[in-house]
Amino acid sequence: MYTTLISPRQLMDAPGESLIVLDCRFQLDDPDYGHAAYERGHIPGAHYLHLDYHLSGSKNGQNGRHPLPDGQRLAVDLGALGVGEGTQVVAYDDGTGQYAARAWWLLRWLGHGKVAVLDGGIAAWLAAGGPLSQEKPQRRPCRYVMRQGLQRPLEAADVLANLDDKRFTVVDARSPQRFRGIGETIDPVGGHIPGAANRFFMDNLTAEQHYKPAEQLRAEWEALLGEGFDPAAVVHQCGSGVTACHNLLSMEIAGFRGSRLYPGSWSEWCSDPSRPVER
CATH class of the missing domain: 3.40.250.10 (Rhodanese-like domain)
Structure with missing residues (x-):
């Protein structure tokens, strides 16, 4: 498996x-x-x-x-x-x-x-010598049974409350420039969620676009979050909840299981002007 x-x-x-x-x-x-x-x-x-x-x-x-x-x-x-x-x-x-x-x-x-x-x-x-095809695959329909999720998303209200509670650390997967609010071209507001750490998702990859070895990823996550950090107290976000999944996968590869996703991410957070912004 x-x-x-x-x-x-x-x-x-x-x-x-x-x-x-x-x-x-x-x-x-x-x-x-x-x-x-x-x-x-x-x-x-x-x-x-x-x-x-x-x-x-x-x-x-x-x-x-x-x-x-x-x-x-x-x-x-x-x-x-x-x-x-x-x-x-x-x-x-x-x-x-x-x-x-x-x-x-x-x-x-x-x-x-x-x-x-x-x-x-x-x-x-x-x-690796793998072929490509233009054929449409045959479908084998079945009933997909939903089970208890292995991942639990958070909402903006959870992240907002955490600004005071500090129950988890938010990790932003966007580039350092966008994290700082420099040259924002995708979302209407530049900056990041107050208190968030920054781990650009591209840092998970080698020059050949493969994920780095598990040991290297583990060392890099510990350098960012500290040795002995609790993965369950880490919440990932990005611009729209896509590249944050790259960081989630990176942590799983490194053996850090149990971190969570804030799917709305920066594009949801900055849509409400009452939510604070840090630059």
Whole structure:
């Protein structure tokens, strides 16, 4: 069972009858890019999931740019693809893994532990000699049974209360520049949640776009949060709850289990002018 990462070779050797592969390619500035890339060629048997349509819910102007999808709806979508209790799910993209990590977190949110991200994405798959296909995979629909989530999200009210309670540490996955409020071009307000630490999600990767070894990630997280920190007292956020999942996965790889996600993240936080901002 793979629960964090899977290598291209391991994916090639995985039994197909109990495997579902999810293509999560996406670009923020071109929402149609991922599906077009999927049509041109994808890992054989992969199904496409769109960040906006499948991996996010409806926006209302106050719940962030990529709010969580309705859990029941997502469960139906996964069941339609053939994801059942014993299914090994593998997610990939062609970027730095943030969209695949979002799918990884969402499945864990629904209680599905057998889900992993393809380390290095489709580039690593091709480098290992993996083929691409334009064939639409055959669906094996089943009923996806929602279970107690392995991940528990937080709401803005929890984060706001924590400014006084200080029950957890918020870790912001955005770049240091955006964290400081410098050159913000995505959200209408620059800055960060007061008291938050900053761990740019790209720092989880090697130059070849693979996740760093577990020992290195562990040392880097301890350098940021202190030796002996409690992972359950760490809450991750980013701009819209996507790249924060990259940091969550990084901590799981490092052996730090139990940290949580604030899905609304900065785009939700800054939508209410009464919430404080630090720069």
